Amino acid sequence: MNVIIADDSKVVRSIVEKAIKTIGYSSFQAIHGGEAIEILEKMGGEIDLILMDWNMPVMDGFNALVNIKKNPKFSSIPVIMLTSESDDNKVKMAHDAGAAGYIRKPFTQDELLDNIQQVINES
Template sequence: MNKKVLIIDDSAVFRKIISVHLRNAKFDLIEAGDGIEGLQQLANNSIDLIVSDMNMPNMDGISFIKKVKEDPKFKFIPIIMLTTESQPEKKQMGLDAGAKAWLTKPFSPEELIETISKLMV
């Protein structure tokens, strides 16, 4: 059975780009347009890893991570931040909130797949 990845990004185009690469790498995917949708998908699906943007409407990536890490059912799911934010203080905020990795857009599909594979050991 393939591992299931939840992709959270407010750009439908960007979600599709990520989806193509991850499907080619044999991952199953679920998509959400913001942190609130992400929490709903998490509650309704068995998720192995989350890839989340930082800047989104309704609930940003940092707030999303904090909510996930507060819940005993989900707190051990690895989260990768994939965002345009590259400032060290933003990255530290994400890591402090519970992200396991931080990648910046534009991203290398190979780097994303490698990072996911390392976190799903």
């Protein structure tokens, strides 16, 4: 299972990478939404899941989500928003745009892995 971790925080990317390695997943790291899309275009059908922060420079996670879901090549890849944005309107916006899940920071490793398993089982 290949996962893109898109977050401008190196610490968060490292924490998430360590957590998903415990369940045998591999990761590609992106520091903004545009870079996540570049990885998608290079890796094509090899990406199984995207974990995306909302607030990032260059291209934020919401705009990246919208672009990913508009592209028929990538629209079936589940995206979980992993963010400090807790406003209910933003949660609704993300779900309406096609996010498969929404995890608020701070999170525990168990919360992260449980959410990933739930999304993978539903897709």
